[in-house]
Amino acid sequence: MTADTIVSKVWSFCTTLRDDGVGYGDYLEQLTYLIFLKMADEYSKPPYNREVGIPEEYNWKSLCAISGAELEAHYMILLRELGKKKGMLGQIFTKSQNKIQDPAKLSRLIAMVDDTQWVILDADTKGDIYEGLLEKNAEDTKSGAGQYFTPRALIRAMVACMRPEPMQTIADPACGTGGFFLAAYDYLTKNYSLDKQQKYFLKHETFSGNEIVSNTRRMCLMNMFLHNIGEIDGESSISSTDALISPPSHTVDMVLANPPFGKKSSMTFTNEEGEQEKDDLTYNRQDFWATTSNKQVNFVQHIRSMLKSTGRAAVVIPDNVLFEGGAGETVRKKLMETTELHTILRLPTGIFYANGVKANVLFFDNHSAQKEPWTKEVWIYDYRTNIHHTLKKKPLRFEHLQEFIDCYNPKNRLDRKETWNAETNPDGRWRKYDYKEIIARDKTSLDIFWLKDKSLSDLDNLPDPEELAAEIIENIEAGLNSFRQVAVGLRGDRASGL
Template identity: 60%
Template sequence: MNLYLHGIGGEESPVTVGDSLISDPGNRFDIVLTNPPFGKKSSVTIVNDEGKADKESLTYEREDFWATTSNKQLNFLQHIKTLLKINGSAAVVLPDNVLFEGGAGETVRKKLLQEVDAHTLLRLPTGIFYAQGVKANVLFFDRKPASEHPWTEKLWIYDLRTNKHFTLKKNPLRFEDLQDFIACYNPENRHDRKETERFKCFAYDELMQRDKVSLDIFWLRDESLEESENLPEPDVIAAEITENLEAALEQFASIYEEIAPSEDGTTEEYEYVTQTD
């Protein structure tokens, strides 16, 4: 949208009004760079005869999706995979919950590591978004043709978050703050990388053995947790607690849905995620 508003992209508008996640648009692209909308829950607003509005969870049944869920970030990640041409590349901004959420999240991460080359994860620092406490990442991956063997051999993770402190006005994230990551990423030859204090490599087998295939990985010691004067602001701490509680509630809801008896009294096994606002 930003490119189009600045006259890049030709005379014909590439923008259409609608729900991008409803179906496969059929178009395929060499590169997808995107920051999908944050917010865990997809929903529709329904107005009844009395004029009262209510929201209902919205899930998407698509043959090209690995999992059915109302989690918007997981759905956008699956949608982006579909949009790529074979050997096409994507860089996607994702919140932390995509890296550790169970249920459909675990399914998506497994399929992601198996069916695309998820080669790099950049852990972004807090303080760079208008909403305080937002924890986000950039996932870099390439789509690959069908194969009996997993395409992701190694996931390289760069930690730009631990012991980094940025704010929107007084200490904003600048291009020079990304120079070390760019050097480690080594865009000229991604297969010739070296580990550093902030840049570590994790093999496919190691990732698959982690609980729920969690990609929420840190290894640096967080100095702010050891020195009281360096503790995050109260609103940041509150946001983190809220996120953790929501994740726990989602897990309990998912377990309940799996073991709850059906209308005929039997217990059915199925997988979907109930989200909380």
């Protein structure tokens, strides 16, 4: 049975559950619990004979042996008790709840999972199955799951540029469902003949991350486990703590990340009148260049602090990080001084499941301290102007970013050639700017573009009306987000007396 067949079979049952009010995310959550239990059962048998820490009264057989109301009651107890365990087991089942109220349908789901021998499936097949389910979940825009799912084509392109090597440590402080880890894992296994030590390091020590949303973290852990990263009875490499709270406990060779979109970090509390209020979170860290409640700016600062002196990073950030004044300007200046910010990829709208997003990818290399700024020139690839993508009709694919990868020149980043030329190729998308040019710009803005928007003049080549309407909506939402961010920033400046 192929991965596509299993995905289709497993996912088709969700339509039945939808009538009972079980959403895509809830369904995927229950699948995660059941597949984990089934694989644990398979590992407990020959030739593995492993003790994975699941008590006999809560193992897979205990679910298969009963039905009806007895099954529903037992399943609820099982979820609660396994959530108390340590390591990956406890992380998978933390805060778990039964969302399938019909015992007959729960029995059918258990039988469907039981029908597949998961351990003997190769990692690519298991991984493809779960990734397929995650992508279907992200497509359900009502659930909001898309905010934790970065387009896999973009992730692959970022990894292709970064070219991770064996025995390097890779981290993501907001890892979502683990897309960057899996792409890096695939790159390493396909481009290197790993020896025994390198294989062990890749499986157990290469990856680490943070994800504060428990349901997303459990999906990340399951996704990694199914791709052969980590052990079923091992410790979790994904922390549930907020990465921004304190300086990193260790530094890494590489950070690949797409921190959550949204202007501010906040916490909800109940005031004296019993009403719910939100309070902005400002992280006062000695290793930060600026104190701000803008969480994307904070993530940029945190990611820089995560890197070894030879570490490298590729991080997705929204436009406001490139042009915002105050703390944003301070961080941009410090980033160019202390690291080599060498590349920016401008991304189009219509590629993220979260609406109204205008984003970019920053590539920078850390270095030891010196008096002169490390950034000498910044290369910018504009894959936004005159580019039209939609999630359904024209989704972003890896080949769409191949020209950027070629221009980036991963094998020798110091040997690059501009495709832009004022006289011979004014439509070239690849252009460099000197450090002095950028530092002289208003607020040291890195929001740089030079191409003309042809949709305003070339009426014969307009995209389909549906595609054009989707892009207009995306641009309006992105514009509104930007205005909100500016308004919040102005209020913050007045409050601080700037």
